[in-house]
Amino acid sequence: MKIRTRFAPSPTGYMHIGNLRTALYAYLIAKHEGGDFLLRIEDTDKNREVEGAIDVIYKSLKLANITHDEGPDKEGAVGPYVQSERVKAGIYMEYAKKLVESGKAYYCFCDEERLNSLKREVNGEMISMYDKHCLSLSKEEVEKNLREGKPFVIRQNNPTTGKTKFTDVIYGEIEVDNSELDDMVLIKSDGYPTYNFANVIDDHLMGITHVVRGNEYLSSTPKYNRLYEAFGWEVPIYIHCPPITDENHKKLSKRSGSASFEDLVNKGYLTECIVNFVALLGWSPSENVEIFSLDEMIKIFDYKRISKSPAVFDIVKLNWMNGEYIKKMDFNEYLKFAMPEIDKIIFKNYDKNKIANFVKTRIENFLDIGEKVKFFEKIDDYDIELYENKKNKLTIEESKNILNDILPTLENIDDYSNDNLFEILSKYSGDKNIKLGKLMWPIRIALSGLMSTPAGATEIMDVIGKEETISRIKTAIEKLK
RNA sequence: GGCGCCAUGGUCAAGCGGUUAAGACAUCACCCUUUCACGGUGGUAUCACGGGUUCGAUUCCCGUUGGCGUCACCA
Secondary structure (H helix, E strand, O other): OOOOOOOOOOOOOOEHHHHHHHHHHHHHHHHHHEEEEOOOOOOHHHHOOOOOOOHHHHHHHHHHHHOOOOOOOOOOOOOOOOHHHHHHHHHHHHHHHHHHOOOOOOEOOHHHHHHHHHHEEEOOEEEEOOOOHHHHHOHHHHHHHOOOOOOOOOEEEOOOEEEEEEOOOEEEEEEEHHHHHHEEEEOOOOOOOOOOHHHHHHHHHHOOEEEEEEHHHOOOHHHHHHHHHHHHOOOOOEEEEOOOOOOOEEOOHHHHHOOEHHHHHHOOOOOHHHHHHHHHOOOOOOOOOOOOOOOOOHHHOHHHHHOOOEEEEOOHHHHHHHHHHHHHHHHHHHHHHHHHHHHHOOOOOOHHHHHHHHHHHOOOHHHHHHHHHHHHHHHOOOOHHHHOOOOEEEHHHHHHHHHHHHHHHHHHHOOOOHHHHHHHHHHHHHHHOHHHHHHHHHHHHHHOOOOOOOOOHHHHHHHHHHHHHHHHHHHHHHHOO
């Protein structure tokens, strides 16, 4: 049988990193077996509707390179793919009524006040379980209420004794007591289905074979199972994914700053890298590799290797991985990302490609470039202590002398290419019997005002040219007086 | 609180009854080197605890502890 998976987000306006991973896994599971991956929009909560939210979903999936075979914008055989449209088609109500007929569901007319009276507080949390009050209503009473236009919901009628069990690929067999099963609302008073109901109906109608979702649904899955059984439908293969948490082992939230895909993109992370990284949060391949493309992932993804325990979202490792992606990048591709950052900082007529090349192996994020290269444009004030360097056994006084001695030589050079400068300075260091490192140190400090730079002294001179070099050396000599 | 799930270094993790308990990030040291970075080499650091089962448990079972989830006309 052909595998069909789905990603079913509700349009909330942003793509949570956990959702991205769920989408990715669902996509990988389908594609690994040459199956279909569909997109379904779960917009059954009118109060939470966010304008433009669906576009965010399209945009995010596109950025992540996760492409669906069917969806609102790619009609297939089992549409529509937006739940609000399916509500209009009367799909959910039709099935809910079937359940009422078979006694697996019932009308409920309880008002808010009555429902509130059922709530109780435990550890600061309000919890409640419906007491089946309306189940005892006679058929006549129900019809009378309906005729009078009394607001109603339709609830699932769950047994109170016995047990319900289901199997999850990741978590194994799970069995719960039926007394734990709340008579959850299937159809809300506004006529919309709840997630709990729409999900089951649509997954079945759309031929979904593998249900991939977060493990927060683990506890409600028995109720879904009873729905499948009530309809006589085949239960799908469940794949519940472990949570992704922040460093405090709490659910990744907006406060953590990196909870959404677009946040991460805006913070300078490569989309391909984010996808790669997120795949590894709760899954590992059988081969000991960590960096792979989407296509490679499709080949090696085995959902049975998804883990059970939560994974901490470690931004430090993401940083590392982003650096790896940058290093591996084709130079021209790299320039597309790097140049805008350099353009923000460097206005002088320097060879920016060279500057970009210097930092390629020294950054983990494009947003770090500016800070690293700004000295090319202008030297910040610095402490002359920098001229003292223990490793090279160099004192401030010696630095001053070196600078003074080297200045005439520098003034006599016309070819300011790195190779030429390096050759001349190497020879100079030999002639004067000064170690190369010791000679280069003060020059580099004079040219940059920094303890560490993304380039060596001669490389810097190459970029800023003779005039600027001489000027900076002279300024440094003044500073050292 | 009921129910459910989870438990290997600081983090991601491999492991699936017998291993010197992989690998990666981070960290430390050294090497390379015109500084830094890159690259290379090596080091520190993990099976939560207590009972079983077994010739033998990180691995299987039970309990304890801890963490997380869930208990909505949200998904």
